[in-house]
Amino acid sequence: MSKVLNFTIDGVICMAEKGQTILNAATANKIYIPTLCNLPGLKPRGSCRVCNVKVNGKFLTACTTPVAEGMEIENNSEDIIDIRKSIIELLLVEGNHYCPYCEKSGNCDLQAIAYKYNIPAPRFPYQFPDRDIEATNGKLLKDHNRCILCKRCIRGIKDEDGKSIFAFKRRGHKVIINIDTRLSANMTDEMAQEAMDICPVGAIIKKEIGFKVPIGERKYDKEPIGSDIEEIKATTI
């Protein structure tokens, strides 16, 4: 058995295996740390910064930082929650997130974290950027208005040879996700569904079916994001 490390999150004594990231160790100890770009099974990227925690007084991303013996981690202090809220609010104003007609509404991680932190309106001015919708692919629709560039689709959706079906196109603030026409030609319905599900927002939408799950039965309609991880379930904000 690998070495066991002792550490605390908000004063709660936790244990981790050597090499385990703070995020994975927290999940194993039934403590929820919110994240948008991270996905179990994928190499952590640390790009969305939502999983910021305070370790011995320093802000670090929980998804990329391995646990060390005796770490004292803050996950729910006021300053961390304010940082997380400001990141979510920046994402909400940076794109065009029209929840009322979005197919992903109710199943969207960005929206769910905003609900969890009770954000009624962003503190920043809306940018209303000019972005496109692309429907050229046979199975998938891309809505760049909603993309948060987390790279989950690029890292997670691969063909049988391990090649990424998605890729970044352009550079800097013009960067967008792109679907490889050749590799996606043989995409099955299951893969298309997987691509839609892997997207934390509504940037990748499977064609020909929509709004299948009625309001009230969607993923985050009744319980906040992280309820499946946390032992003590939050019923009210």
Next chain:
Amino acid sequence: MSKPIIATTSLAGCFGCHMSLLDIDERILELAELVEFNKSPINDIKKFTKKCDVGLIEGGVCNSENIHVLKDFRENCKILVSVGECAIMGGLPALRNNIPLRECLEEAYLDGPSVENNEERIIPNDEELPLILDKVYPCHEVVKIDIHLPGCPPSADMIYEALVSLITGKELKVPYEAFKYD
């Protein structure tokens, strides 16, 4: 003690949030006991006749008349509440924000598939008409907004609870299931 006074208006909205307010059903009788309504489309009072305690704003700001009404509300209401997604972020009317205004007007009055009887190709531009803004703006980017109630529309329960909490001074507690952006 006199009753708290409420005013409401719909700017660039669909009146769905007002419908949601009416959805409080028989509690509207309780509300009528608790408060007095001033300027509002519900009672058709067109102008403020006195200072109000709470102003409910539905819809975003899309033209000069919306700005005028919103500023009028800010001057006459102690607490201003943005009700619904359109008031908070522009909502569906804000979909035009990425399309140049000229293109929007041409589509509506000249080239759209449902346009008929406009041989002279006129885009209405009378000085009596409110001037359309370049974009649809959230209310809080035009005046100070004190409270935001998200939802499309916010549920009747949420609007009722928010009003009761404002009137009675009790803390507003919104259950997770009621706090939604859609």
